[in-house]
Amino acid sequence: MQIAIDRKILLDPLSKIVRITEHRSIMPILTSVRLTLGTERSSITATDLEVSAVINVKAETPPADIVLRGSVLHNILKALEQGDVTLTIDQNTVTISQGKFVTDLALQDIEEFPEVKLMEADKKLRLKTKTLFESIEKVEFATGHDETRYVLTGLYFKHKAGNIEVVATDGHRIAFHRQDIQEDGLSMPGVIIPKKAVSDLMRIVGDEEEVVSASAYTGLSTPHNF
Structure with a gap:
């Protein structure tokens, strides 16, 4: 063919x-x-x-x-x-x-080749890439590199009451950034996203003025106390 x-x-x-x-x-x-x-x-x-x-x-x-x-x-x-x-x-x-x-x-x-399932959520948090990346860039320096403490190698995201919070820590220092966003009536539980996934997202989207959608799924992204 x-x-x-x-x-x-x-x-x-x-x-x-x-x-x-x-x-x-x-x-x-x-x-x-x-x-x-x-x-x-x-x-x-x-x-x-x-x-x-x-x-x-x-x-x-x-x-x-x-x-x-x-x-x-x-x-x-x-x-x-x-x-x-x-x-x-x-x-x-x-x-x-x-x-x-x-x-x-x-x-x-x-x-x-592993099956990659596209999950469809009823509710999605929509953010401008500029808003999301600004928060990431403020805190990513504080992420950990110790794979034995895997939870510290990611960034913690939480959205509620019209703002998004992003936190990173390596156990010795902590960085926190809160940014107001347009209220859409949705909330997302706190989730930890691997730094590698965040870096890949920033590279894929680049400097384009896009809107990204975020969803958390039970069993895939587990809420954490951070």
Whole structure:
């Protein structure tokens, strides 16, 4: 099967999430990304089991669902020219071509790629990225690095009564920042988010003036006394 797709459609989202796949892991499949194309929710997915990212893309192509090494695919796409690239999918390989350039990548076992579930909440806290990142930047210096005290390596977030509070501590120092936000009638229990997840979010969103949605789920994000 052959798929012709604009290089930019793959490269832009891949550039934002490929670092998730670059961490050393005892599971080689976590160095890969999943490309789901030609469906209503075409997407690129990366996960290291601690942090997962799914970026939806507009890809009007034949249906395809494949797993490829993330950093290798990213480096190839960066080296190509603007315009369409062709993916020729066989049983065990994908051939990527553009003009005189041709290279083969081994397909990874899609059954080994962890399932990433997109959770839909009835209520979501919506924040401007500028508001969220300003609070993070004020306190992140105080996060801990001792993995034996894992709870201190994250940032504590809480929203209530028209403001958002962010706290970080390494057990010796503590940083606290409270910022007023537009009241939406919602509240979110206090949760601790790993610093790595926060860093990935800031890199993915970048300096764009976006609105992010935050939700806490029982069993996924556990409230803590901090």
